[in-house]
Amino acid sequence: xxxxxxxGVLSSWTPGVFxxxxxxxxxxxxxxxxxxxxxxxxxxxxxxxxxxxxxSGIIPTGTARLRYPIxxxxxxxxxxxxxxxxxxxxxxxxxxxxxxWLGWFQITFFIVVLVAGLIYIWQKGGLDWGPKPTRR
Amino acid sequence: MGTETHAPITPFDRLLKPxxxxxxxxxxxxxxxxxxxxxxxxxxxxxxxxxxxxxxRFGAEVFRPSPRQAxxxxxxxxxxxxxxxxxxxxxxxxxxxxxxxxxxxxANTGGxxxxxxxxxGVNQILPVDVYIPGCPPRPEAVLQGLVMLQExxxxxxxxxSIFHLGGxxxxxxxxxxxxxxxxxxxxxxxxxxxxxxRGTSVTPPEFVGSRSDLMWSPPPAAAALxxxxxxxxAELTRRFGDVLRQAPETSDFLTFEVAPDSVKQVLTYxxxxxxxxxxxxEDLTAVDESARRTRDAYPDYTLVYHLLSFDxxxxxxxxxxxxxxxxxxPSITDIWPxxxxxxxxxxxxxxxxxxxxxxxxxILMPDHWKxxxxxxxxxxxxxxxxxYTREDARILxxxxxxxxxxxxxxxxEMILNIGPHHVSTHGLMRFIAALNGEEITDLDMEIGYHHxxxxxxxxxxxxxxxxxxxxRVDYLAGAANNLPYVMAVxxxxxxxxxxxxxxxxxxxxxxxxxxxxxxYFGTLAHDVGAMTPTFYTFREREMIxxxxxxxxxxxxxxxxxxxGGVALDLPDGWKTPVDNFTKIFDRRIxxxxxxxxxxxxxxxxxxxxxxxxLDDAVDWGVSGPNLRACGLSWDLRKAFPYSGYxxxxxxxxxAEAGDCYARYQVRVAEMRQSLRxxxxxxxxxxxxxxxxxxxxxxxPQREDMLKDIESLIHHxxxxxxxxxxxxxxxxxxxxxxxxxxxxxxxxDGLGYAYRMRIRSPGFPNVQVLPMMARGxxxxxxxxxxxxxxxxxxDIDR
Numbered sequence: 001x002x003x004x005x006x007x008g009v010l011s012s013w014t015p016g017v018f019x020x021x022x023x024x025x026x027x028x029x030x031x032x033x034x035x036x037x038x039x040x041x042x043x044x045x046x047x048x049x050x051x052x053x054x055x056s057g058i059i060p061t062g063t064a065r066l067r068y069p070i071x072x073x074x075x076x077x078x079x080x081x082x083x084x085x086x087x088x089x090x091x092x093x094x095x096x097x098x099x100x101w102l103g104w105f106q107i108t109f110f111i112v113v114l115v116a117g118l119i120y121i122w123q124k125g126g127l128d129w130g131p132k133p134t135r136r
Numbered sequence: 137m138g139t140e141t142h143a144p145i146t147p148f149d150r151l152l153k154p155x156x157x158x159x160x161x162x163x164x165x166x167x168x169x170x171x172x173x174x175x176x177x178x179x180x181x182x183x184x185x186x187x188x189x190x191x192x193r194f195g196a197e198v199f200r201p202s203p204r205q206a207x208x209x210x211x212x213x214x215x216x217x218x219x220x221x222x223x224x225x226x227x228x229x230x231x232x233x234x235x236x237x238x239x240x241x242x243a244n245t246g247g248x249x250x251x252x253x254x255x256x257g258v259n260q261i262l263p264v265d266v267y268i269p270g271c272p273p274r275p276e277a278v279l280q281g282l283v284m285l286q287e288x289x290x291x292x293x294x295x296x297s298i299f300h301l302g303g304x305x306x307x308x309x310x311x312x313x314x315x316x317x318x319x320x321x322x323x324x325x326x327x328x329x330x331x332x333x334r335g336t337s338v339t340p341p342e343f344v345g346s347r348s349d350l351m352w353s354p355p356p357a358a359a360a361l362x363x364x365x366x367x368x369x370a371e372l373t374r375r376f377g378d379v380l381r382q383a384p385e386t387s388d389f390l391t392f393e394v395a396p397d398s399v400k401q402v403l404t405y406x407x408x409x410x411x412x413x414x415x416x417x418e419d420l421t422a423v424d425e426s427a428r429r430t431r432d433a434y435p436d437y438t439l440v441y442h443l444l445s446f447d448x449x450x451x452x453x454x455x456x457x458x459x460x461x462x463x464x465x466p467s468i469t470d471i472w473p474x475x476x477x478x479x480x481x482x483x484x485x486x487x488x489x490x491x492x493x494x495x496x497x498x499i500l501m502p503d504h505w506k507x508x509x510x511x512x513x514x515x516x517x518x519x520x521x522x523x524y525t526r527e528d529a530r531i532l533x534x535x536x537x538x539x540x541x542x543x544x545x546x547x548x549e550m551i552l553n554i555g556p557h558h559v560s561t562h563g564l565m566r567f568i569a570a571l572n573g574e575e576i577t578d579l580d581m582e583i584g585y586h587h588x589x590x591x592x593x594x595x596x597x598x599x600x601x602x603x604x605x606x607x608r609v610d611y612l613a614g615a616a617n618n619l620p621y622v623m624a625v626x627x628x629x630x631x632x633x634x635x636x637x638x639x640x641x642x643x644x645x646x647x648x649x650x651x652x653x654x655x656y657f658g659t660l661a662h663d664v665g666a667m668t669p670t671f672y673t674f675r676e677r678e679m680i681x682x683x684x685x686x687x688x689x690x691x692x693x694x695x696x697x698x699x700g701g702v703a704l705d706l707p708d709g710w711k712t713p714v715d716n717f718t719k720i721f722d723r724r725i726x727x728x729x730x731x732x733x734x735x736x737x738x739x740x741x742x743x744x745x746x747x748x749x750l751d752d753a754v755d756w757g758v759s760g761p762n763l764r765a766c767g768l769s770w771d772l773r774k775a776f777p778y779s780g781y782x783x784x785x786x787x788x789x790x791a792e793a794g795d796c797y798a799r800y801q802v803r804v805a806e807m808r809q810s811l812r813x814x815x816x817x818x819x820x821x822x823x824x825x826x827x828x829x830x831x832x833x834x835x836p837q838r839e840d841m842l843k844d845i846e847s848l849i850h851h852x853x854x855x856x857x858x859x860x861x862x863x864x865x866x867x868x869x870x871x872x873x874x875x876x877x878x879x880x881x882x883x884d885g886l887g888y889a890y891r892m893r894i895r896s897p898g899f900p901n902v903q904v905l906p907m908m909a910r911g912x913x914x915x916x917x918x919x920x921x922x923x924x925x926x927x928x929x930d931i932d933r
Contacts, residue, residue, distance in 0.1 A: 041298050042232075043306070049228035054202055056566070057222035057557035061537030067548050069573035129573070 071129030078121060085114050152295040159294045163207075164286035167235070170206035171199040171559055172226065174213030175586060175929060176611035176692055177240035177272040179655075181212045184275035186674035194282050201559045203229040208285070210278075211262070214242035215255040217524055217532075218502045219564055219585045222556055224261050224529040233294070233307030237281050238264045241271040246321075248604065250517045251589035252509055253501070255524045256321045263308040272692055315523035322519070333519075340596045340888070341427035341512035348860045348886045349429075353832065356387045356864030356883075357630030364448060365390045368410060376402060383455075387628050387866045391453040399441070399456050400466050406443055406452065407471055414443035414452055415754050418869075419878065419895040420468075420478035422458075422486045427512040429884050435459050437488060440880070441468075442867060442895070446754075446768070449775040453867070458488060467493040474757040477903045485510035485591075500584035500932055503535055509592055516592045540568040540580040549577060552914070556585045560663060560918045563928035565902075567917070574913040579906040586928035594881075594892025598858025599625055599699060600835060602892070606879075607693035609894060610930040612652045613872050615688065616645040618697035620870040623778060624879040625699055628866035629833050629859075634825040637701035638780040643714075643817040644684065644696060645779075645872075646810040650721075651680045652873035653803050653810075656925050660800060661732050663922035664741040669731050676717075676724050683713050699859070700834035701827030714818045721811055729804060742796035746908040746920035749794060756907075757900035760875025761806060762924060764790045765798035772871040783820075784813050796923035803925070833859040858887030867895075874925055875901060898931035 053060050092099065092107045099106075121127060173181060184191045191197050200206040203226045215223060227236070238258050241247030244267050246256035258264060265288055268281040296304030313319040320326040323333065336344040361369075369382050369390065379398040383391035394402050406414040419442040425434035435457030443452050458465060467490035468475045479490045480499040487508040490496055498505065507514045515521055537553045550571045555561040564585035570578040590609060594602050606621045607614055619641060626633060633641075654677045658670035681691045687710055688694035688703070696703050732738050748758070750766040763770060771788045773781040789805030791798035828834050831850035840847040853859070863885040869878030875897025884890035901924055908920050 040300070043297065045232055047228060049225050052225075052229070054204060054229055055553050056555050057226050058534050058553060058566070059536065061551050061553055066550055068550065069548055071573055 074126055075129060078126065082114065082118070085111075152293075152299075155295040156293050159298070160290045160292055163233075163294075164289035165195040166198075167194075167196045167208045167282070167285070167289075168198045168200050168206050169196055169208040169210050170203055170226065170230070171201045172209065172212075172557060174211065174215060174219065174223075174564065175242070175588075176608055177212035177243070179611060179692060180272045180275050181210060181239060181278050183674065183678075184278040186678075187671050188675070188678050189275040189279060191279065191282070194279060194286070196282055203227070204231065206230055207234045208237065209234065209262075210237045210239050210281075211243045211258045211264075212239040213272075214240075214247070214249055214586075214588060215258045215261075216253055216564075216585060216587060217255055217528075218253065218534070218587065219556060220255050220261055220524060220529045221533050222585075223258070224526070226557055227262050235265045235285055235289070235308055236262050237266045237268060237285060239268045239278065239281065240273055241269065244269065246518060247271055249588055249593070250519055251593055252515055252518055252521060253587045253589045254518055256315075256518050257313070257319070259313045259319065260315065260524055261312065261526045261529045263310045263312050265308050265310065274691065312526055314525065321523065338596075340516055343886055343888070346886055347857050351860040353860045353862050353885070354630075356385070356628050356862040356866075359386050359388050359627075361386075361390055362450070364412065364450065368452070371410070372402070372405075375405065385864075386453075387630075387864050388868070389451045389453065391455065393455050393457070396439075396456050396458060396465060399439075399454060400468060400471070402454065403441065403443075403468055403471055412445040412448055412450065414445045416444040416446070416757055417468075417472040417474055417478070418442040418444040418451065418757070418876075419867075419880065419893070420475055420482065421880065421893045421895075422482045422488055422510075423882055423891045424486060424510060424512045428890070429886075436461075437463065437486060439465060439482070439488070440893075442878075442880070446770060446775075451867070462487040462489060464489040464491050466491050467496075469493055472757075473755060474900050474903060477899060484508065487511060498584075500587040502532060502584070504532055509589065514592075516589070516596055534566070535582065537568050540582070541570050541578050548572065554917075556582075560921060562659065562921060562926065565928055565931070567905075567921075569909075569914065569917065571914060574915070576909050576912055576914060576917060579909045579917075581902065581905060583902070583928075584932050587932040588929055590929075590933045591892050591894060594889045596888055598887045599833075599861055599889070600854060600858060602889070603697065604693065604695040607695050608929060609896070609933060610872060610874060610877065610898075610927050611692055612648075612655055612927060613874065614644075614648045614651070614684065614690075614692055615641075615694040615696045616648040616652075616870070616872045617877065618695065619645055619779065620868050620872070620877050621879045621881075622697045622699055623868035623870065624866050624881045625833075625861060627868050628864050628881060628883060629699075629861050631700045631830055631833055632828055633701055633779075634828060635780065635822045636705075636824045637826045637828075639817050639821055640687075640702050640706060640826065641697060641779050642781065642784070643814060643821075644687065644694065645870075646813045646817070647680050647684055649810045649873045650807055650814075651677050651684075653807050654680075656803055657728060657732075660919075660922040660925075661738070663918050664738055666732065666735070666738065669728055672724075672728055672731070676721060679713075679717050683710075683717060686710060686713060698827060698835055700830060701825070703827075703835075704838075705826045706821070711818055711821075714814065718811060718815045718818065722808070725804065725807055725811075733801075733804070739797065741916075741919050742800060742923065743793070745796045745912060745916045746923060747793065747795045748904060748908050752904065752907060753794070756904045758875075758904060759897050759900065760871065760873075761802045762799055762875065762901055764788065765802045766794040767792045772869060772876055776869075778868075778870065784816050786810075786812050796919050799923040799925070833861070860885060860887060861889075869895065872897065874898060874927065874930065877930070894930075894933050896930040896933060898926040898928075902926050902931055 092103060183189060209227055238244050242249055243258045246254050266281050266285045268277050270277050292305045294304060294306035297306050315321055322328055337346045372380055376398060379395040380402060381393045383393060421440050423438045425436060425438055428434045437458040439456040439458060441454040465488060467479055477499060479493050480496060482488050483496055484498045484500050485508055537551050552569045552571050555566040556564045566582040568580045569576050590605050593605055603618055606617045609617050654673040658673040661669040684694055685691055687706060688696040748766060750768055753763050753766045767790055769788050769790050774788055786809045789802050791801045827837055831847055835854050836847040836851050841851040861883040863883055865882045867878055867880040869876050877897055878895035880893035881889050882891035909917050
């Protein structure tokens with residue numbers, strides 16, 4: 001048995017371009033085979049009813065691309081904004097002592113601005129969504 | 137299968153054989169049925185999922201709500217012409233390969249519903265692999281059908297088809313059948329087309345030469361009117377003079393004939409000013425008088441209004457004669473909003489138009505329907521009409537969703553179609569909701585997908601033959617449905633029911649009430665997201681059905697009550713299972729309640745949702761537990777005690793809020809009261825006869841029939857041509873689990889009803905759904921639907 005000259009070439013433990021290329025090719029190959037097999041093996045008998053969207057058994061009404069009210073989307077966006085705020089505050093908290101009082105004032109200003117924004121959104125009704133019982 | 141001829145088997149084919157085996161093994165043991173039901177059969181299909189039958193043992197427990205994920209369509213129940221296009225589309229939308237099981241007599245052949253609205257067998261529009269016989273088949277039969285399908289799948293040869301080699305078989309291979317070619321709708325089989333199936337004496341509407349004409353029967357029973365009735369009659373005569381005439385004799389309650397032009401004034405007076413005030417429009421219907429034995433004595437149509445007063449409890453009937461082929465009559469929707477659907481139904485069924493009706497269009501029949509089914513000239517049997525074909529199912533589509541909501545829907549609102557095939561609609565019903573975001577701004581419903589033509593069938597089946605049809609009017613309430621029908625005929629003919637039969641009737645009615653409320657409990661909890669309660673409630677439901685089966689021989693459809701009594705005496709040893717059940721059931725209710733009643737999620741989903749005020753509920757004719765949930769202590773078992781209910785000690789549970797939670801609370805409390813009644817009925821079961829000895833109308837007890845020639849003759853007559861019920865009319869109503877179900881029977885002195893009208897609780901209860909739903913979110917709609925507890929055959933009849 002000849003000893004392998006460079007033992008790292010085929011090892012997955014040592015980083016190397018060769019291993020990555022093999023891996024990528026395996027992934028692409030597997031995905032291609034799976035996609036091909038499922039498409040080739042599956043039986044296809046298209047007809048107008050099968051290709052139509054399923055809507056409880058009847059022919060769908062109107063278009064699916066309408067101007068849909070976005071209250072939920074708004075709430076999601078506000079959540080994201082305030083979530084990002086947390087990222088800033090955490091990073092400040094880690095470096096709290098080196099930043100000193102100047103840093104404290106800056107982050108306080110940042111939070112105050114955000115709270116003002118929150119109050120504004122609140123007042124404008126941006127957080128109210130869902131049915132309004134008064135409309136009954 | 138087996139019919140295709142192959143080239144000689146090559147070694148390559150031998151190679152494919154193990155592939156076939158593996159594929160078939162995998163497929164047959166993981167069938168994914170669609171969560172799709174048409175009527176009664178689906179209840180048994182769903183029961184097969186629950187713990188006692190456990191369809192999971194056969195690898196088919198993954199019921200999918202969407203056709204895209206299913207490969208097995210179990211057509212469970214009656215295939216209606218209105219729903220057939222939908223069924224066909226759902227089948228088309230399933231991926232390949234797919235299989236079809238036809239479950240129950242209706243799906244197989246139309247079964248007992250040889251009626252204008254029913255397709256006589258699903259094999260006319262879909263290919264079918266396996267047929268399950270029965271009406272309805274038991275859950276075990278579903279399992280057997282599944283096993284038979286697995287055996288069929290095991291014989292398929294999918295490999296060639298999968299590898300694109302040509303040939304091979306997978307999925308359904310059988311053709312769709314065509315009437316007169318590959319199948320025959322004739323009950324005698326093919327080749328008899330030129331010979332009439334039935335003689336004229338049993339053919340509606342004329343019944344030429346009916347032997348009932350030769351029979352004599354006493355005059356109809358006469359009801360004694362109360363003092364209040366006499367006062368009202370005097371007051372009405374004083375006020376309205378000769379436009380109004382009191383009917384001289386009545387079998388049930390006060391009846392007036394009113395001239396068509398004055399009927400609105402009289403109704404307004406009765407609702408607002410009379411003493412007592414008749415606050416509820418109990419029923420509005422019509423009778424086509426064109427086939428009467430004595431034609432000259434009647435107008436062309438009679439409109440019939442039934443009104444109800446709560447305090448004191450009494451009813452009144454107004455009849456209005458109409459003349460002409462399709463007469464026009466003033467609408468009363470401005471007096472009672474609930475008249476909206478009733479008038480639409482009369483228009484749909486009789487062609488009578490209502491001037492001033494906001495939205496007069498068909499309600500039960502599809503838009504393209506020709507004629508008005510309850511007119512005497514309209515055919516009653518599907519076999520008298522051209523067969524329904526696959527092509528019909530392609531063309532005759534349900535009305536487009538855009539054509540429902542009258543008020544303009546603005547650009548940001550979405551029209552969402554829910555149903556007719558949807559897990560949450562609890563049957564074949566279609567909701568069309570206008571949504572602003574998640575909020576329901578408007579709601580409309582389309583019913584009639586489950587219209588089984590029962591009222592028309594009642595005009596051709598003899599008085600006793602009709603009893604099995606009544607079971608199927610509310611298929612979760614079984615024999616409780618028989619009661620208002622037999623009571624109406626007994627009222628008309630003056631038949632006395634022995635005590636023992638009365639108590640047996642009460643016992644069974646209350647068992648069915650429990651059975652129904654257990655389904656309600658499980659499905660409502662399921663609708664708001666709790667899976668578990670269903671498995672518990674169906675466990676006890678099986679205990680109840682076992683008792684019912686022991687006594688009657690049937691499960692869902694006992695058909696046990698008869699004119700003048702019940703079909704059989706209680707069997708030996710009936711009391712032990714009843715006692716075993718009553719002993720444990722109280723604790724079991726506690727168990728269910730501990731899962732749900734104080735559950736915070738359940739409360740948040742139901743409290744304050746779908747609220748309706750008491751005034752609205754009364755105005756719209758809401759009845760049963762839904763009405764009691766608004767705070768009115770009104771129960772027919774107390775208000776008009778029937779079948780000996782006044783001898784029982786029980787209370788009427790009520791709640792105040794009128795929301796989904798209140799409706800739930802009332803039903804849970806009712807279960808405890810029903811349990812009390814069952815205990816008392818079992819303890820105090822009186823001895824004696826179980827059917828009246830007035831054999832003119834009743835089917836005699838078996839022992840009498842075998843020993844006594846008179847009874848044998850009565851048996852022969854009453855079973856074949858049917859008893860002759862006196863000329864007249866009667867209305868009787870019962871508190872069935874879902875509310876007040878009434879039968880208005882009109883007899884023209886034949887072996888059949890002249891008009892069979894069913895006043896169902898579901899029809900008005902569902903009509904108020906838009907009021908409950910508007911302003912709530914779309915997810916609340918599901919809770920509201922679940923809490924109202926309607927059932928489609930009773931709405932559409």
